Structure formats: C-alpha cells, structure tokens
Amino acid sequence: MGRVALWVAVGAAVALLLLTSATAGVVSSVFGGGGAGGGAAPISASGWARPVVGTAGSGFRTADRPGHDGVDIMAPKGTVIRAASDGVVVRVRCNVGGESWEPTGAPMPCDSDGYPGLGGCGWYADIRHAGDIVSRYCHMVRQPTVTVGQTVIAGQPIGRVGSSGNSSGPHLHYEIHEGGNNAVDPVPFMRQRGVVL
Ligand SMILES: [Zn+2]
Numbered sequence: 242m243g244r245v246a247l248w249v250a251v252g253a254a255v256a257l258l259l260l261t262s263a264t265a266g267v268v269s270s271v272f273g274g275g276g277a278g279g280g281a282a283p284i285s286a287s288g289w290a291r292p293v294v295g296t297a298g299s300g301f302r303t304a305d306r307p308g309h310d311g312v313d314i315m316a317p318k319g320t321v322i323r324a325a326s327d328g329v330v331v332r333v334r335c336n337v338g339g340e341s342w343e344p345t346g347a348p349m350p351c352d353s354d355g356y357p358g359l360g361g362c363g364w365y366a367d368i369r370h371a372g373d374i375v376s377r378y379c380h381m382v383r384q385p386t387v388t389v390g391q392t393v394i395a396g397q398p399i400g401r402v403g404s405s406g407n408s409s410g411p412h413l414h415y416e417i418h419e420g421g422n423n424a425v426d427p428v429p430f431m432r433q434r435g436v437v438l
Contacts, residue, residue: 282323282396285435289326290396292378293413297438301426310424311377311416314438318382318411320402324368324393325376325415325431332367333385337406344384351405352383362414363405368393373421379414380405 282290298313299306335342335351338360342349351364362379366387369375378385382403387393404411415438417427431438 284395287434288395289431289434289436290323291431291436291438292325292376292415293320293322293402295320295402295413298412301424301428311379311414312427312438314413314415316402316411316413318401318403320411320413321398322378322381322400322402322413324395324397324399325436326368326370326374326395326434328368328370328376328393330366330385330387330389330391330393330399331369331375333365333387333389334362335364335384335405336361337363349384351381354404355380355406355408357407357409359407361406363403363408364400365406366399368399373419375418377414377416377418379416380408380412382411 282292282294284290293314293316295314295316298315299309301312302309333344335344335349337350337355341361355361355363362377364381364384365377365379366381366385367375367377378399380403381400382405383401385400387399393399402411402413408414415427417425417430419425419430428438
C-alpha cells in the first residue's frame, strides 16, 4: 500500500523507469538497501557491494602469510557485515581450534573472542552467488543472522564484526572462491565488479 501511494505521488514517469530497469540491484540501490544508521553500501552496476566499511588489514597470501586465503578489513566490533552480492547462504558455522559446528542455539565457543594461534574462522557464513562464486565472512561477534538456504540480496545485513576464532582484534576476514574451492584475491575481484574494498 505504501509503495503504491509513493508511486502515485512521484508520478508515472518514475514508476515506468523503475519497472523498465527492473533488476534487483537497481531497485535496491534506488531504495537504499534498508540500512538504518550504518550507511548502506551502494550496489555496483554488476550487483556487488562492500561487505563492511573499514580499513585494509592483511592482504591475500602475503609473503608473511602465504596461507592467508582472504583479506582483512578492520572495523569496530559490532559493525554490520553485508552480503557482497545476491545469493544463497550455504554454510553457517562456528570454527575454532580445528573444530567446526553448526549453530545449536546454546552458547558456543565462538561467542567469545579468540586469539592468534587458536585457529579457525570463528562464527562465519558462506554465500553462493551466480557463476559458481562463493564469498566467506569470518570472525563474527555472534552467530550470523542468516541461516543455511536463505536467499539474500547484495547489501543485506548478515552479521556483525567480531574477533572470534583465529583473530587478534575485531575485523572481517573476507574470502572469494571461484569454481569450487579456489580462493582468489578479493581486491581485484571486487574492483572488476565496481567495488573498492
Ligand atoms: Zn584474515
């Protein structure tokens, strides 16, 4: 009802524009993605968005950390983490010290901050996107707010920044996998899709 009233108010020309440019990315950009207070990330023309607003930390597979399969984005604990693109949640787990569990509803080891050397992604989620691409979001402060099988759109909140698992402080560890389990550097991957991390 509200949307109908709005469309009447803004006039047929705008309504037609919205209808004729009907992709999820365009529509969610027009309506701002619904992010209250946290500054919803703009969605690029190719349908991708920054997963979190923050500053660059460790890079992808650096000389010091050749096994670091993602990039670290430093942000305060509690900062909203958003789906980088439209997709389906395919994994939600707590991963510490070489063990991994699905959420049980009871308190779990990932509810506490971890530390370097503990190992693991902490609370994390994986989202599968078109083209056999999977994005991963690690070290959340609490259980992700999405569940396996849930459809999400670019920019949709999925959890909050924390320091669970193998982590020295609050940040998002962000991975991109292409064609199965092949981790690629998220920085050029995102840049090619119109997003600067
Ligand atoms: Zn990392």
